[in-house]
Amino acid sequence: MKRVLKYIPLLLLIITVSCEEEGRIDFIGTAGELPAQILNATITPTPGGGVVSYDVPKDENFLYAKAIYETKAGVTYEARSSKYQNTLILEGYGDTLAHDVSIYSVGRNEKESAPLVKTFHPLNPPVYAVAEQLEMNAIFGGIEVLYENETEANLIMELFIDTIGSGDWLPLDKLYTKTNAGRWTYRGLDSETTSFAVSVKDPFGNSSNLVEKQLKPLFEQEIPKTDFADLKLPNDTQWLRSKNPITQLWDGKSNSGGNFFATDQGKDPMPKWISIDFGAKYVLSRMKQWQRRGEEYLDGRIADDWEIYGSNEPNPDGSWDSWTLLHKFGEPYKPSGLPNGQRTDEDIEYARKGFDYEFETIPEAYRFYRIKWNSAPSGEQFILIGEMSFWGQPAEEN
Numbered sequence: 001m002k003r004v005l006k007y008i009p010l011l012l013l014i015i016t017v018s019c020e021e022e023g024r025i026d027f028i029g030t031a032g033e034l035p036a037q038i039l040n041a042t043i044t045p046t047p048g049g050g051v052v053s054y055d056v057p058k059d060e061n062f063l064y065a066k067a068i069y070e071t072k073a074g075v076t077y078e079a080r081s082s083k084y085q086n087t088l089i090l091e092g093y094g095d096t097l098a099h100d101v102s103i104y105s106v107g108r109n110e111k112e113s114a115p116l117v118k119t120f121h122p123l124n125p126p127v128y129a130v131a132e133q134l135e136m137n138a139i140f141g142g143i144e145v146l147y148e149n150e151t152e153a154n155l156i157m158e159l160f161i162d163t164i165g166s167g168d169w170l171p172l173d174k175l176y177t178k179t180n181a182g183r184w185t186y187r188g189l190d191s192e193t194t195s196f197a198v199s200v201k202d203p204f205g206n207s208s209n210l211v212e213k214q215l216k217p218l219f220e221q222e223i224p225k226t227d228f229a230d231l232k233l234p235n236d237t238q239w240l241r242s243k244n245p246i247t248q249l250w251d252g253k254s255n256s257g258g259n260f261f262a263t264d265q266g267k268d269p270m271p272k273w274i275s276i277d278f279g280a281k282y283v284l285s286r287m288k289q290w291q292r293r294g295e296e297y298l299d300g301r302i303a304d305d306w307e308i309y310g311s312n313e314p315n316p317d318g319s320w321d322s323w324t325l326l327h328k329f330g331e332p333y334k335p336s337g338l339p340n341g342q343r344t345d346e347d348i349e350y351a352r353k354g355f356d357y358e359f360e361t362i363p364e365a366y367r368f369y370r371i372k373w374n375s376a377p378s379g380e381q382f383i384l385i386g387e388m389s390f391w392g393q394p395a396e397e398n
Helices: 008-022 125-134 246-250 345-352
Strands: 038-044 047-056 062-072 075-082 085-089 099-107 116-120 135-139 142-148 155-160 170-177 181-187 194-201 211-215 274-289 304-313 326-332 355-358 366-375 387-394
Touching: 047 099, 062 085, 075 085, 075 135, 099 181, 125 142, 125 155, 125 194, 142 155, 155 181, 170 181, 246 274, 246 387, 274 304
Parallel strands: none
Antiparallel strands: 038 047, 047 085, 062 075, 062 099, 099 116, 135 142, 142 181, 155 170, 155 194, 194 211, 274 355, 274 366, 274 387, 304 326, 304 366
16 A cells, blocks of 8 residues: 555656646747737728738737728728738728828737838729719610729619609619629610719718719510410421420510420421511510529520511511511620629529610511521520510501
8 A cells, every 4th residue: 555655746746747848838929029010011002992012020929910991080991811911901992092001910919019000092992983984875765874893893883863853863773783894774764854863882881973864765665465476487496395385485474483485405406496476567676585583594595696587478488588687686694794504693683684685776667576596505406485575666557
């Protein structure tokens, strides 16, 4: 028993020494020293912001750098970077005035160095650059807004209308975008001279002045589909299956997953075409297409090369000599510009509203129309469309 107890003090000594040694493993900076300041800091101005570049100090206590800055009085932001980076991104400025930026080193003990203060002038913020360049034009049934957003900044554009010229602007629509260029349209307006305005905002609370213009939308009406019928010429494309007939192109049910028109898949190669009897003569100004469930244009089953023809006396044998080419169209506009098969939320929202196709020159009035699909971006040998609508004017002789 005595022999065992002899070793207990030695064991306690070993445990004590081990604990003391483990206690030495700790974060750097236990004495509370401040980290060294960053070195050689410069600020490169950018539109609405800047990029701080610096050299990391040779200080084992250094953990990260941060910048504290005001974009305007009372509005403060903080930017951080890790110990493995040497840049800080400043954003949110709404002017090109001189601004101070306080840059700190932060240690592992969370203590901050003395501030290094730098002054710089941001470049013209995107909200103003976009507003300065945007255009508003009258189109059939509405207006268009053309814009360029070279920095691809996140922007909110809002369209307003003053119907009585009182200076009271009523909101019509909003567009959330970060694309570098785009065309934004608003339809359903009367053909009357009206005041319109657009504002451009960003997520930081910066806003441009209103860009105002008086415009008179061109007259058009949606062509009623009640008299539409399949012309059924002998060489027209066959349907994929009987439960998806051509009449589903104009039944007003484009949001239903099972309600669509599709050409045959493998019987014949592209091109493929259909012929429609409108029931009366119309001058077309534009048309609109929806895909099944709205967003599926990205699956490649919508044409990227197609044509529309008109005729008043189509040859019953289906030959093309009695048809007049009215317009050639390409792939529908896609806000993101991403390749086929990729999409953003903005793309999906745009697609759900339908794709607008406008005639560059207004054609003559026709009763019969033929749509010919030449190719799809995926290389598929069939076309799938949920719904079609047409706008224009009835012919005077009707």
